[in-house]
Amino acid sequence: MRRVHAELGSRPTGRGRSATLPPDPVATTVVLPPARPLPPVTVEQALLRRRSAYTWGPGQMALPDLADLLRWSLGVQREVLLPDGRRHRAGVAPSAGGLPSLEPWLVVRGPGALSPGVHRADVRHTDGGGGGTLTRTRAGDPTDALTAVLDQPPFATRATVVVVLVARLDLTLPTYGPRHYRTLHLDAGIALQNLQLVATALDLPGCPVSGFSDEGLAALLALPGTAFPAALFVSGSRVQTSR
Numbered sequence: 001m002r003r004v005h006a007e008l009g010s011r012p013t014g015r016g017r018s019a020t021l022p023p024d025p026v027a028t029t030v031v032l033p034p035a036r037p038l039p040p041v042t043v044e045q046a047l048l049r050r051r052s053a054y055t056w057g058p059g060q061m062a063l064p065d066l067a068d069l070l071r072w073s074l075g076v077q078r079e080v081l082l083p084d085g086r087r088h089r090a091g092v093a094p095s096a097g098g099l100p101s102l103e104p105w106l107v108v109r110g111p112g113a114l115s116p117g118v119h120r121a122d123v124r125h126t127d128g129g130g131g132g133t134l135t136r137t138r139a140g141d142p143t144d145a146l147t148a149v150l151d152q153p154p155f156a157t158r159a160t161v162v163v164v165l166v167a168r169l170d171l172t173l174p175t176y177g178p179r180h181y182r183t184l185h186l187d188a189g190i191a192l193q194n195l196q197l198v199a200t201a202l203d204l205p206g207c208p209v210s211g212f213s214d215e216g217l218a219a220l221l222a223l224p225g226t227a228f229p230a231a232l233f234v235s236g237s238r239v240q241t242s243r
């Protein structure tokens, strides 16, 4: 499986360089506000309105909008009592076997509530009724690093919040074996579609992106060898149109 992964990534992507950021010495944690009800958009309206966006407003989206995007796309839908008495949190984005196969990470730049750098999101813990947490793991402006790892550098200077869906091999392969490498990508596709439809309901611009260097992005996030970036959702604030 590792050979297949390496072979698939062998054609150079990104700008052929990679750049990293220093660790955040204090691992700053931001508590996201609780998710709000989504605007009343029907599935039909969301499917018809959804577009890939290539322009964004100048700064990050407001924190409540980001919290809504993450929680409604990737958060917990319900708790299930398992036969052995354990409680299982099922996601709004289903995954094979209900395994927590994907972790959202954010690469953040530009003005806004979040400090620039790399943040690890946890939106699967609902304790206290909060909207989850973002913990900054790497500090500093990631624009150069993003430019280096993306096939389309304009994303690095126009978008301000890049959601990276990180696939966890350690939490999934022991259950299903190497064949699950395929299923992880299906899980990522479902999560991407949730992000697109929820962003549409919230009127936030976003674009799914698969053109990036696996290796370069993994280095920017400082991922362990048991995780890899499966897909991106490049987002940011609404474009302000003058009437």
Ligand SMILES: Cc1cc2nc3c(=O)[nH]c(=O)nc-3n(C[C@H](O)[C@H](O)[C@H](O)COP(=O)(O)O)c2cc1C
Residues within 6 Å of the ligand: 050, 051, 052, 053, 152, 207, 208, 209, 210, 211, 212
């Ligand atoms: C899995 C996936 C990966 C994509 N990767 C990229 C990408 O790397 N760069 C890009 O500009 N668009 C990317 N797109 C956007 C598609 O090009 C876009 O969805 C398609 O052209 C249809 O346009 P629409 O989304 O506006 O309907 C991706 C879309 C999907 C679903």
